[in-house]
Amino acid sequence: MYKGISTVCCYMSKINECIRLVKENDFGAIDFFIAPPKITLENIVEFINEAKKAGMSIFTLKAPSFIENLCSIIPQIHDLTYHEYLKTLMIAKETGGKAVIVKPGMMFFVEKKCRDLIQKRFLDSLYSLTEYAEKNKILLLLENYYYPYEVLRNVRDFVWFAETLMTQYENIGFALNIPHFLEARNKITELIHPRNRIVLEKIKLIYVGLRSSPWEYSMNVSSSSTIISGVKEILKETDPEFLVLATPSEPILRLLMDQLEGSL
Numbered sequence: 001m002y003k004g005i006s007t008v009c010c011y012m013s014k015i016n017e018c019i020r021l022v023k024e025n026d027f028g029a030i031d032f033f034i035a036p037p038k039i040t041l042e043n044i045v046e047f048i049n050e051a052k053k054a055g056m057s058i059f060t061l062k063a064p065s066f067i068e069n070l071c072s073i074i075p076q077i078h079d080l081t082y083h084e085y086l087k088t089l090m091i092a093k094e095t096g097g098k099a100v101i102v103k104p105g106m107m108f109f110v111e112k113k114c115r116d117l118i119q120k121r122f123l124d125s126l127y128s129l130t131e132y133a134e135k136n137k138i139l140l141l142l143e144n145y146y147y148p149y150e151v152l153r154n155v156r157d158f159v160w161f162a163e164t165l166m167t168q169y170e171n172i173g174f175a176l177n178i179p180h181f182l183e184a185r186n187k188i189t190e191l192i193h194p195r196n197r198i199v200l201e202k203i204k205l206i207y208v209g210l211r212s213s214p215w216e217y218s219m220n221v222s223s224s225s226t227i228i229s230g231v232k233e234i235l236k237e238t239d240p241e242f243l244v245l246a247t248p249s250e251p252i253l254r255l256l257m258d259q260l261e262g263s264l
Helices: 015-024 044-053 075-095 109-113 115-135 155-164 178-183 194-200 221-237 250-260
Strands: 002-006 029-033 059-062 099-102 139-143 172-177 203-208 242-245
Touching: 002 015, 002 059, 015 029, 015 044, 029 044, 029 242, 044 059, 044 075, 059 075, 075 099, 075 115, 099 203, 109 115, 115 139, 115 172, 139 203, 155 172, 155 194, 172 178, 178 203, 178 221, 203 221, 221 250, 242 250
Parallel strands: 002 029, 002 242, 029 059, 059 099, 099 139, 139 172, 172 203, 203 242
Antiparallel strands: none
16 A cells, blocks of 8 residues: 655645655655646646656546536536546556546536436546546546535445446546545444445545545644544555545644554
């Protein structure tokens, strides 16, 4: 398992700060969070090359996820999202990225009114992206979020994706975001239940940070013990390829490292 650090750790500074943190703490990977305007699809290769020059050859790419929605009823939003995800996969192919992490999508009231139509287009798009990933030996990983309208939020959603999409392909799985999972009022005990073995086998990456979200400047330090406890329980039941620490705060990053010590 590769231990990694998300570039959200250096979102307000330069990429060499993230490289420094990776090297100082003997981590083996960087998770590039493509989050404009700092890191974009247009300049991501520059950052990757900078990391490679510093000796960091193992990396993953988190595709843009703020307004993107593969489930959108609006064709322009759906198409933009699909092409951004495909572009991220293409960059991974060109640069040697091991995995691309995407947010599957959101269904608001209007999408739910025509669920069958939306779901068909959504799955067609995911199949297309998965086939590209499979052909090029890149992991395509679906990340869960905690907002009520997310299509990957609860344990039953993980099971649905695993049974619907993941039995046919080797190179698709989950990027389990522990803070998001717990913020959605899910329970680790339910996820690791033997009946969910199909899900556990598809968890290829785990994000670790504070609640409510590792992507926000959260200082909810009291949540760290719950997060770390959940990570340790998950690691008893599954063997992900990556474990990524994600927080904009270096002190919080070091706190999480200390709490994880001995369990990795």
